[in-house]
Amino acid sequence: xxxxxxxxxxxxxxxxxxxxxxxxxxxxxxxxxxxxxxxxxxxxxxxxxxxxxxxxxxxxxxxxxxxxxxxxxxxxxxxxxxxxxxxxxxxxxxxxxxxxxxxxxxxxxxxxxxxxxxxxxxxxxxxxxxxxxxxxxxxxxxxxxxxxxxxxxxxxxxxxxxxxxxxxxxxxxxxxxxxxxxxxxxxxxxxxxxxxxxxxxxxxxxxxxxxxxxxxxxxxxxxxxxxxxxxxxxxxxxxxxxxxxxxxxxxxxxxxxxxxxxxxxxxxxxxxxxxxxxxxxxxxxxxxxxxxxxxxxxxxxxxxxxxxxxxxxxxxxxxxxxxxxxxxxxxxxxxxxxxxxxxxxxxxxxx
Numbered sequence: 184x185x186x187x188x189x190x191x192x193x194x195x196x197x198x199x200x201x202x203x204x205x206x207x208x209x210x211x212x213x214x215x216x217x218x219x220x221x222x223x224x225x226x227x228x229x230x231x232x233x234x235x236x237x238x239x240x241x242x243x244x245x246x247x248x249x250x251x252x253x254x255x256x257x258x259x260x261x262x263x264x265x266x267x268x269x270x271x272x273x274x275x276x277x278x279x280x281x282x283x284x285x286x287x288x289x290x291x292x293x294x295x296x297x298x299x300x301x302x303x304x305x306x307x308x309x310x311x312x313x314x315x316x317x318x319x320x321x322x323x324x325x326x327x328x329x330x331x332x333x334x335x336x337x338x339x340x341x342x343x344x345x346x347x348x349x350x351x352x353x354x355x356x357x358x359x360x361x362x363x364x365x366x367x368x369x370x371x372x373x374x375x376x377x378x379x380x381x382x383x384x385x386x387x388x389x390x391x392x393x394x395x396x397x398x399x400x401x402x403x404x405x406x407x408x409x410x411x412x413x414x415x416x417x418x419x420x421x422x423x424x425x426x427x428x429x430x431x432x433x434x435x436x437x438x439x440x441x442x443x444x445x446x447x448x449x450x451x452x453x454x455x456x457x458x459x460x461x462x463x464x465x466x467x468x469x470x471x472x473x474x475x476x477x478x479x480x481x482x483x484x485x486x487x488x489x490x491x492x493x494x495x496x497x498x499x500x501x502x503x504x505x506x507x508x509x510x511x512x513x514x515x516x517x518x519x520x521x522x523x524x525x526x527x528x529x530x531x532x533x534x
Contacts, residue, residue: 192426219496222440228397231434231504237497239509242266245309245420246288249302254407261291264516271513274470274506283309287520297397301404304366309421311359314460317425318352321457324450328486332458337482354465369402370409432456435501436483442488455482459501470506 242366243263250257269284285299292299322329375398384391408412433452437444462478463471479498483489489497 215492216496216499219440219493220500223406223500224438224440227434227438228504230499231431231438232508234427234434235431235505235508236512238431239263239512241308241420241423241427245344246302246422247405248416248420249305250294250298250404251413251454252410253298253403254292257288257292261288263419264520265291267509267513267516268520269519270509274510274513277467277469291520291523295400295404300368301401301406304362304401305405305407308359308362308366309417311355311362313421313425314457314464315352315355315359317453317457318355318461320476321454325454328454329458332430332454332482332485335485336478337461348497362430366405366408369398370405375402382469388417389499427451429456431504432459432501435504436487436497437498438500439493441489442491443489451486454486455479458482468504472502475502 220339240263243259243266246256246266247259247262265284265288269280270285271280272283273280281303282300285303286296288294289296289299345520376395379391379395379398382391383394407417413515429449429452433449434456436452436455459475459478459482462474466474468474476495476498478500480491480494483494483497484491
């Protein structure tokens, strides 16, 4: 019953987000959108789907790398299934995948869930650092263009989630500082364990001991911080993830049946990717629905001189390629995982 209720609520949220997206589209625009859909160059769409899958493969491999110090025998199939299922849940319920992924992986690989959650913290740090680096590069190379995109976006129907360069940078810095501070405390100090044992333990010793154990297991999931030999591997895997995103953006634009599509460059596609990526980070809707499309529309109109309808078609196709893939792929992986027997949890000496 809990599963049915959870699924029902998630479906309601997703339908509400779809309704929000559809409000600003007129019947004439729907007609044009339908016509343009029929003219898509599907070869480019398929290439975009294939490259998008490469990004998920790289993420799955990076997750294994993060956990390598405590679980070197982790299987790729477990990591890949967990990543896809997590992203599928994110599409239906915002941020839910951040919890679902480590739970699925821990169950499959027989490690503590807390250790798998610790690895997710490292991933979030890598992602925040990556988007900040990408933003600084794009601002240095095409600051005026990005400013125009932000202005266009903020004046659109999604103005309630306005993009502002300064505010975004400040928010990213705060998020990064919090994550780094949390990881630093967990990895390099025993503050958490001592607090649980000394303070909470005085009130209720079993609870204090249990919390200290949870903190200790999360800390072990962050052990990659103490393994500089893995830094180069993590850098390469992160670079592959973001390079794949750039090429997906490029090929989806080239799939559009518009005259400007053939002349779009990788640098232009990268600008569009960064803007959409920033919008996704502030999106409150499932799968960034609505926010994603308007950000993509604003970027394509500003960078490529597209019409608003053309920008909306791009936003919808791009969303379907990125999120449709994880919905279908995550569903398949969920079926696979539900048919497999969980692995026995590793003992404390192994973990």
